[in-house]
Amino acid sequence: xxxxxxxxxxxxxxxxxxxxxxxxxxxxxxxxxxxxxxxxxxxxxxxxxxxxxxxxxxxxxxxxxxxxxxxxxxxxxxxxxxxxxxxxxxxxxxxxxxxxxxxxxxxxxxxxxxx
Amino acid sequence: xxxxxxxxxxxxxxxxxxxxxxxxxxxxxxxxxxxxxxxxxxxxxxxxxxxxxxxxxxxxxxxxxxxxxxxxxxxxxxxxxxxxxxxxxxxxxxxxxxxxxxxxxxxxxxxxxx
Numbered sequence: 001x002x003x004x005x006x007x008x009x010x011x012x013x014x015x016x017x018x019x020x021x022x023x024x025x026x027x028x029x030x031x032x033x034x035x036x037x038x039x040x041x042x043x044x045x046x047x048x049x050x051x052x053x054x055x056x057x058x059x060x061x062x063x064x065x066x067x068x069x070x071x072x073x074x075x076x077x078x079x080x081x082x083x084x085x086x087x088x089x090x091x092x093x094x095x096x097x098x099x100x101x102x103x104x105x106x107x108x109x110x111x112x113x114x115x
Numbered sequence: 116x117x118x119x120x121x122x123x124x125x126x127x128x129x130x131x132x133x134x135x136x137x138x139x140x141x142x143x144x145x146x147x148x149x150x151x152x153x154x155x156x157x158x159x160x161x162x163x164x165x166x167x168x169x170x171x172x173x174x175x176x177x178x179x180x181x182x183x184x185x186x187x188x189x190x191x192x193x194x195x196x197x198x199x200x201x202x203x204x205x206x207x208x209x210x211x212x213x214x215x216x217x218x219x220x221x222x223x224x225x226x227x228x229x
């Protein structure tokens with residue numbers, strides 16, 4: 001079975017541009033998480049969904065960030081407008097509540113550079 | 116509030132030597148505990164987890180960890196490291212009352228000396 005798939009793997013954009021990160025969770029998983037990883041702040045949970053519904057977005061840094069999950073197999077994280085301080089690696093993870101919600105499977109990440 | 120502390124930012128050990136990575140947590144009750152490994156350019160992979168029961172848990176790649184309630188610790192161990200174990204290791208804690216969220220430590224980078 002394929003793991004969590006993220007695209008693109010690398011994104012370089014200029015300040016002020018819109019950035020969209022994509023995630024395909026493991027088939028059948030009902031939880032999806034978005035994380036951000038930086039040297040300064042480590043790994044931070046941004047938002048998570050259960051059955052496509054956002055449950056907790058308290059980690060989203062500001063209104064420039066938004067996330068959607070239109071169906072069980074796809075989610076997006078959008079930054080508009082992007083700023084240099086958004087440069088980080090963004091991870092998507094999914095889990096199955098039956099086997100253990102906390103046992104999360106991570107994608108390879110998207111390395112975002114905003115110049 | 117729950118928190119996780121990994122006091123060692125970077126550790127170097129010789130190949131074949133034993134390894135222990137420290138993790139301390141702060142939480143009012145028995146938490147869920149995890150160790151993840153992140154190889155360069157990769158996502159995080161679950162090494163092992165503790166939910167309840169036997170306080171010594173075995174994981175993948177020959178790793179084990181021991182939950183010590185009295186010391187609020189969940190240290191990761193391996194009797195003999197291999198060069199391929201060089202990576203970043205993260206301890207994480209989850210609250211039983213909030214089953215969906217886990218908090219990660221700041222990580223320990225492991226280097227292997229040939």
